Amino acid sequence: MNLRRKEGSGAKIPTSSMADIAFLLIIFFMVTTIFKLEEGLPISLPRSAAGEKIPREKIAHIWVDAAGTVAIDDLVIGISDIEPLVLAKLRENPALIIAFNTDANAPYGVMDDAMEQLKRANALSVSFTTTLEES
Amino acid sequence: MAMFSRRSKISADMVGDSAMSDVAFLLLIFFIVSTSFPEIGLPLILPSSQGDVKQIKRENVIQVVTARSGAHFINLEMEPTELPQIKVLLKERLAENENLIISIETHPEAPYGSMVEVLDSVWVVYDELRLEGIVREKRISLKALGLE
Incomplete structure (x- = not known):
């Protein structure tokens, strides 16, 4: 029992x-x-003392490395391809913020051309990703 | 019968103890997942390309020009200005003029990092002013210097 x-x-x-x-x-x-979603390009971000937290779900990244290579969604693209790609993304999410993950040593001219493309796509909300300096 | 009831009590206690570590792990993993690091950035609204071109008074604009070498110049002066001095100057000008537009103009071959340096300083100045009770709308314009 x-x-x-x-x-x-x-x-x-x-x-x-x-x-x-x-x-x-x-x-x-x-x-x-x-x-494992996104890898991007190997870059070292610029440092900053100021900065705001940006909600991840609103962000689309544009990667620019030190040589000026541009990539979106792990695809290396030419600068003129930014406008159609961003237009498509903006249609899905109108509140999209384009975040530039750009190497601190990238030439500024590439960034200017990229921003010109964004203006044409009417993607006016951008953010320059930085790493915060501990002070 | 007395023996049985004691045993069932002991086994009930043991179930609670063993689940304890699982609960602890679950909490740990939950917090690791939910505290995903937010991205830090300097947000900016670009001007629309369809917008009207406005005439702006000279006294309402301060230019911070970055040369190819990464050196900064204010209002096209001949001598470069260091970042701490730029901050002091911007703060003075912003405090006295609420319509001031800060125009950050960068040589296309200058490193992107030196433009962010200036943009960061501008943000710090706006933050410092806000702490002192002077609230200013951020009026920042980014521009590449024409190659002449």
Whole structure:
């Protein structure tokens, strides 16, 4: 009599942590997939003392490296391709902010041309991504 | 019967303990995920290309020009000005003129970093003024110097 009941109560313990394991797996896969979305170009961002937090869900990035190479969504593109690509993105999300992830040593002329393209696409809200200086 | 009831009590306690670490991990992972680092940037609204061209009075504009070398000049003076002095000057001018437009003009071959340096200083000046109770609308214009 006693032996049988002992077995019954012993079997309940592993099933209770099963749900936790399932949650852990779900969260693990969520986290790993988010981090692989965008890689961009290798750059070193300029530093700044001021700056604002910009909500990630409103941002589309334009990457410019030190040699002046431009990339959107991991695609290396020419400067004149910015206008049609940004127009398409703006149609999906009119509140879009274009964030420039530009290397501090990139020539300013490339940035000026890129901003000229944005003006033509009517994407007027931009942000220059920086790393905050600890002061 | 007495023995059985004691055992079931013990096993009930043990379930609570083992789930404790899982709950702790879940909380840890939740906070790691929810505190994703916000991006820091200097936001700016570009002028529309369809907009009208406005005439602006000379005294309402201050030019900060960055040369190819990355040196900064104010109002096309011959001698370069260092960033701390630029900040002091901008602060004075902004405090006395609420319509002041800061025109950041950069040589196309100058490094982007030196333009951000100026833009950052302008932001710091606006922030400092706001702390002193002087609220100014941000009027910043970005421009590339023409190659002549």
